[in-house]
Every structure is written in structure tokens, then in C-alpha cells.
Amino acid sequence: xxxxxxxxxxxxxxxxxxxxxxxxxxxxxxxxxxxxxxxxxxxxxxxxxxxxxxxxxxxxxxxxxxxxxxxxxxxxxxxxxxxxxxxxxxxxxxxxxxxxxxxxxxxxxxxxxxxxxxxxxxxxxxxxxxxxxxxxxxxxxxxxxxxxxxxxxxxxxxxxxxxxxxxxxxxxxxxxxxxxxxxxxxxxxxxxxxxxxxxxxxxxxxxxxxxxxxxxxxxxxxxxxxxxxxxxxxxxxxxxxxxxxxxxxxxxxxxxxxxxxxxxxxxxxxxxxxxxxxxxxxxxxxxxxxxxxxxxxxxxxxxxxxxxxxxxxxxxxxxxxxxxxxxxxxxxxxxxxxxxxxxxxxxxxxxxxxxxxxxxxxxxxxxxxxxxxxxxxxxxxxxxxxxxxxxxxxxxxxxxxxxxxxxxxxxxxxxxxxxxxxxxxxxxxxxxxxxxxxxxxxxxxxxxxxxxxxxxxxxxxxxxxxxxxxxxxxxxxxxxxxxxxxxxxxxx
Ligand code: C2O
Ligand code: CU
Ligand code: CU
Numbered sequence: 001x002x003x004x005x006x007x008x009x010x011x012x013x014x015x016x017x018x019x020x021x022x023x024x025x026x027x028x029x030x031x032x033x034x035x036x037x038x039x040x041x042x043x044x045x046x047x048x049x050x051x052x053x054x055x056x057x058x059x060x061x062x063x064x065x066x067x068x069x070x071x072x073x074x075x076x077x078x079x080x081x082x083x084x085x086x087x088x089x090x091x092x093x094x095x096x097x098x099x100x101x102x103x104x105x106x107x108x109x110x111x112x113x114x115x116x117x118x119x120x121x122x123x124x125x126x127x128x129x130x131x132x133x134x135x136x137x138x139x140x141x142x143x144x145x146x147x148x149x150x151x152x153x154x155x156x157x158x159x160x161x162x163x164x165x166x167x168x169x170x171x172x173x174x175x176x177x178x179x180x181x182x183x184x185x186x187x188x189x190x191x192x193x194x195x196x197x198x199x200x201x202x203x204x205x206x207x208x209x210x211x212x213x214x215x216x217x218x219x220x221x222x223x224x225x226x227x228x229x230x231x232x233x234x235x236x237x238x239x240x241x242x243x244x245x246x247x248x249x250x251x252x253x254x255x256x257x258x259x260x261x262x263x264x265x266x267x268x269x270x271x272x273x274x275x276x277x278x279x280x281x282x283x284x285x286x287x288x289x290x291x292x293x294x295x296x297x298x299x300x301x302x303x304x305x306x307x308x309x310x311x312x313x314x315x316x317x318x319x320x321x322x323x324x325x326x327x328x329x330x331x332x333x334x335x336x337x338x339x340x341x342x343x344x345x346x347x348x349x350x351x352x353x354x355x356x357x358x359x360x361x362x363x364x365x366x367x368x369x370x371x372x373x374x375x376x377x378x379x380x381x382x383x384x385x386x387x388x389x390x391x392x393x394x395x396x397x398x399x400x401x402x403x404x405x406x407x408x409x410x411x412x413x414x415x416x417x418x419x420x421x422x423x424x425x426x427x428x429x430x431x432x433x434x435x436x437x438x439x440x441x442x443x444x445x446x447x448x449x450x451x452x453x454x455x456x457x458x459x460x461x462x463x464x465x466x467x468x469x470x471x472x473x474x475x476x477x478x479x480x481x482x483x484x485x486x487x488x489x490x491x492x
Pocket of ligand 3: 378416417418475476477480481485
């Protein structure tokens with residue numbers, strides 16, 4: 001299919017659309033020639049709606065929303081306003097959602113290593129305390145954005161944040177104990193990209209929204225009438241995939257290498273992403289930075305909270321060809337493969353370059369001598385620390401004290417829980433007794449822990465977390481976290 005518009009003007013249109021994906025601007029979307037909004041009746045015919053498990057949607061595709069970029073202003077300021085909104089996922093149904101600087105989800109924050117940023121995060125009209133946790137950032141406890149830094153309606157939180165870590169794909173989300181699941185589900189979520197001299201020099205796709213694409217995958221439970229069911233229970237699974245808040249998304253991709261920044265922002269669902277034509281792609285980064293070299297893969301498993309960057313080579317396809325990112329049914333509720341997003345290849349106007357052979361220098365975790373060891377057993381709505389008592393999370397109890405700048409070995413066990421630690425990144429020593437595969441040998445802050453496959457990693461905290469601003473470790477299944485599968489610790 002011929003594409004006469006330049007990529008740039010298409011992107012501008014897309015940027016405009018995503019910024020205003022609310023009921024009020026529904027007509028704007030409907031008048032777009034090549035895409036339409038779901039017809040409510042189409043949605044009713046869709047087999048998955050109201051049911052259990054993900055079903056593929058055959059209705060009209062919608063252009064993927066690309067969250068607006070948010071960078072520091074001349075005064076190094078970054079402003080986030082949490083607010084209520086209305087989002088029409090399906091025609092005739094505007095549902096209450098929450099977002100930052102808009103009615104659903106948040107902009108993609110992009111900063112550079114070395115930046116000192118003055119954040120202003122406020123809660124405009126959400127009638128309960130929220131927070132904004134920088135998931136993946138190496139910041140002191142006082143800047144971490146948990147319940148210790150909650151933001152009541154009408155108030156501001158203004159942390160000054162130094163970006164001291166390497167280029168990486170992080171994210172931010174509300175983090176109030178007992179409410180995190182609902183806050184994330186409603187949309188208090190955004191991506192947080194860090195660049196550095198290395199990432200800016202490497203020969204990698206880096207034009208945001210064009211060949212460097214945020215892909216935030218979340219599942220939601222739609223009722224048969226098109227309304228959204230709230231997340232309930234521990235392992236809450238939805239019946240509908242949304243990418244960047246878009247239902248049944250399609251993205252035009254240039255006929256070249258394209259970088260996807262994948263974020264599993266789902267409440268509980270695990271994925272194993274693949275391409276529908278079974279071809280391979282390259283994994284280039286884990287949560288905390290680039291791998292040493294790209295790793296060729298056919299499928300990429302991701303548990304909630306994890307981020308991975310991959311490169312898909314679309315130069316193998318003809319202009320006009322389509323291809324889907326799909327997932328295996330890891331949770332066993334969806335009866336097989338399901339669609340995440342469709343890609344449609346368009347002419348390349350940017351120019352391609354081969355992938356770099358060396359991207360980073362990730363140390364070998366066996367080279368560090370751990371001076372202390374701790375074990376964490378996840379299960380029964382709690383985390384058992386060092387074979388002690390398994391108590392559900394309490395804000396009033398500190399669970400662990402960690403000396404600053406000390407290498408420690410942590411061992412995590414449990415069945416099908418993603419374990420996340422605040423405040424630093426870690427390197428995996430072993431999974432189920434084996435050294436990590438090359439694609440897992442990068443900096444991480446969230447890791448899938450399966451029954452019988454204990455995960456050991458090495459970490460070191462370089463910032464302080466005091467009794468009034470503790471860090472947390474927890475299961476990133478948000479219902480589990482809210483039920484108490486979380487602990488807190490001080491660093492000093
Ligand atoms: Cu993504 Cu403690 O959280
Ligand atoms: Cu976190
Ligand atoms: Cu869990």
C-alpha cells in the first residue's frame with residue numbers, strides 16, 4: 001500500500017490523537033480515514049467480552065497511542081498532575097480512568113544521566129492519597145515515591161532527583177499499600193526513560209514514537225456491557241489487552257530496525273512475547289540497562305513489573321505487510337496464543353544501521369564478594385525473611401536493615417511471583433542453580449521466581465533509606481503486594 005505522507009506528519013497526527021484519547025474527542029478519532037473506533041455492537045459480538053481469558057479481537061484496529069514525551073524545562077523542572085479522566089475504550093462508554101497530565105496513563109518522562117530534576121507531582125482531584133514511585137530508579141528512600149511520600153488531593157510532592165544511573169527503561173506508578181492494584185489499573189502509570197552518552201552514541205533506533213516505541217502492555221477486565229470491572233483478589237487477570245491504553249492496536253513501523261521498549265504493566269498477567277511469523281528478534285536491554293551484546297531470541301517471557309528492550313528488523317518485510325506481536329497463554333486461561341499489537345510496515349524515511357556488537361560492560365556478579373546474605377520466601381500473602389516469621393506487610397514494622405554500599409547476596413524462592421526491590425539494580429547469580437542465560441545477564445530490578453527455581457542475585461544500595469522513608473521489596477503481582485506480600489527495609 002502506498003504511503004504518501006511523510007513519517008513525520010503521521011507521527012504528529014498520532015501524537016495529537018494520543019494526547020486526547022478521551023470521550024470528548026471521540027469524533028476526532030472517528031473522522032480519521034484509515035482507522036475507526038470500535039462500534040459498540042462490534043464489541044458486543046466479540047467473544048472475549050465479559051468472559052475469562054484473552055480473546056483475539058477481529059474488529060477495526062486503532063492506531064497505537066504514543067504517550068507524549070515529557071522532558072525537563074529550562075529550570076530543570078518536570079511537572080506531573082495526577083487527575084481523573086474519562087476514557088472511551090469502546091464507543092458510547094466513557095469510563096472513569098486516572099492519569100498524569102491527562103485522563104488516562106501518563107507521559108513518557110525522558111531524562112539524561114547527570115540531570116538534577118525538580119519534580120512537581122500533584123494530585124489535582126483524585127479523592128484519596130496517591131503516590132508516584134519511580135520504579136527502577138536509584139534514588140534515596142525519601143525520593144522513592146511510596147506511601148511515605150503520599151500525595152493527598154490538592155497537594156504537591158516536590159522531590160529533587162539526581163539521575164545517577166545508566167541508560168535504561170524504567171516506569172512510574174502509584175504505590176499506596178492496599179491501593180496500588182487499583183491505582184495502576186485506573187491508569188496512574190507512565191514510562192521513564194533514562195539516556196546517557198553511551199545510549200546516545202550507540203547505533204540503535206532512537207527516534208521516539210517512530211523507531212523507538214514504548215509498548216506498555218496491560219490487561220483489563222471488560223464486562224459484557226463495555227464497562228470496566230475493578231481488579232479484585234490477588235492474581236487478577238483481565239480479558240482484554242491494552243497497549244499504551246489502546247484497544248486492538250496497530251502501529252505503522254518503518255521498513256528498518258525498530259526498537260520496542262516493552263513494559264509489563266499488568267496487575268498480574270505474565271506474557272511470553274513472540275512474532276506471529278515465528279521469526280527472531282534481538283534483546284538489547286533488561287530493566288537496568290543494556291546487555292553487553294544483543295541476544296537473538298524467538299520468545300521473551302515477561303512477568304509484571306519487568307521491562308525489556310528488543311529490536312525487530314522490519315526490513316525483512318514488504319511495505320504494506322502486517323505482522324503481530326503475540327503472546328503464549330502463560331496463565332492458562334486464554335486457550336492459546338493471543339494478540340498484543342499489529343505492526344504494519346511503511347516506507348523508511350530515517351535510514352537503517354547495523355546493530356552494535358558491544359553495547360555495555362555489565363560486570364560478572366561472581367566477581368563481587370557478598371558480605372551478607374538474606375533469603376526471601378514468597379507465599380501465603382507474605383514474605384518470609386531469613387527463615388523467620390512470615391508476616392504480612394506493615395508500615396509500622398521495619399523488616400531489615402542493610403548497610404549502605406555493602407554487596408549482599410539475596411536468595412528468593414516461591415512459586416510464580418515476580419520479586420522487585422526498590423533503590424538499586426541487581427545482577428543474577430543463578431536461577432534454579434544455573435548461571436543466567438545471556439539475555440538475563442543484565443541489570444535488573446524485577447525477576448520472575450518460579451516454584452523450584454530459586455533466584456540468587458547480588459546487589460548493593462548506594463543511597464540511604466531512613467525510618468521515615470523506607471524502601472520496599474515485594475511481589476509485583478499488585479493484588480499480592482496489596483494483600484501484604486511485601487516488606488520494607490532501611491539503608492544507612
Ligand atoms: Cu513497581 Cu514497589 O513497585
Ligand atoms: Cu519499584
Ligand atoms: Cu505474588
